[in-house]
Amino acid sequence: MAKQSAKSPAPMMTDPKGQTLVCLRTLSESEPATLATYLKLGGYQSLKRLVTEKTKATDIITEVKISGLRGRGGAGFPTGLKWSFMPRYFDGVKYLVCNTDEGEPGTFKDRDIIRYNPHQLIEGMAIAAYTLGARVGYNYIHGEIWQDYETFEAALKEAKEAGYLGENLFGTNFSFDLYAVHGYGAYICGEETALIESIEGKKGQPRFKPPFPASYGVFGKPTNVNNTESYASIPWIMQYGGQAFADLGVANSGGTKLFSVSGHVEKPGNYEVKMGTPFAELLAMAGGVWQGRKLKAVIPGGPSTAVIPASVMESTTMDYDGLSKARSSLGAGSMIVMDDSTCMVKALHRLSYFFYEESCGQCTPCREGTGWVYRVLDRIVKGQGKMEDLDLLTDISKNISGRTICALGEAAATPVISFIKHFRAEFEYYIEHGKSMVDSKAEQG
Secondary structure, three states: OHHHOOOOOOOOOEOOOOOEOOOOOOOOOOOOOOHHHHHHOOOOHHHHHHHHOOOOHHHHHHHHHHHOOEOOOOOOOEHHHHHHOOOOOOOOOOEEEEEEOOOOOOOOOHHHHHHHOHHHHHHHHHHHHHHHOOOEEEEEEOOOOHHHHHHHHHHHHHHHHOOOOEOOHHHOOOOEEEEEEEOOOOHHHHOHHHHHHHHOOOOOOOOOOOOOOOOOOHHHOOEEEEEHHHHHHHHHHHHHOHHHHHHHOEOOEOOEEEEEEEEOEOOOEEEEEEOOEEHHHHHHHOOOEHHHOOEEEEEOOOOOOOOEEHHHHOOOEEOHHHHHHOOOOOOOOEEEEEEOOOOHHHHHHHHHHHHHHHOOOOOHHHHHHHHHHHHHHHHHHOOOOOOHHHHHHHHHHHHHOOOOOOOHHHHHHHHHHHHHHHHHHHHHHHHHHOOOHHHHHHHHO
């Protein structure tokens, strides 16, 4: 991008906790969510420059590709490549959708973006709208965070009154309207096509793909869907350059990543760190394993990603390739830490209930399979399990995976397969003795 090459050096955005702040760079401010705070950090200047200089869409997409930004909602698909799928010369309305519907257990990063830095998300969506030729955008916000929804609505009002949203922005022919949509807590609406169905006022159920949203999305029109964190990274990329963002991370994993760290740690919360940060360093930022206990296992990206035992996790780096080598995935960055007092049988039992309850019921393998998995595990924790149940659970899970319209099938199957693979001895003990191995050890001493 010729007009983008002369950029100021990217600042070292660290804080006392050791975070590298991109999406949450307003955290140190007294009123982080306000327009005044965001303008002080150079907010909306990238949008204004791109629009008034009539920067080519292809140049912006190239810069996003250089950044190495990948979807932060779980799939990890390259953002710049996804943008290039939108039809450039479509004669009609195109839409932009932000997925802030984080309903998976342990996932709570996007709410902090709209709570502490909503204007960066708004600017990121406006830049994407300009690039992709979208006239209207929707931010679909999870139904259980009403206060944060109101914070985002207040930011929308500020942005519109200041001339950063609406008709003929900066005296040009570019117009963009953005609306907040409040969901109702359905996990399935985190899937992009189910989310689109919900925006249209329908029951939130996934669509068959193809066609993909880029050709048939909201109201049957071309639509781009990205995660909150993905859009919120765009203003920084446009301000300091794609290469500067890529350099924050490692190969194949550019930039920073927000990790929602929960479970058995001293300081649970959101931590924004450079991609490629060692797990041990991130765990230390979260205060380490609580109560002086030992690490047993970690679910690195949310329950839809495979559990990793401590012996493997302790040497793993937090990036796409690092977690892939550990036979798991980055997911949404929802890191659940489990100490040595955790019963893996009971943990899986609880997770299986979640997926059973949240299945939309559209696909038979998911609707029936998640119920079978939960009932078998329920039988085991009640002391009525049989050794053949372990192979049965694995078989059911493999018959769910890859046979559903959306990825909830894989999400439900992955923890079952990985828990039994890594902690089979615990499951066998529970079946043989009718109680938890962990509980038995605690009783003995």
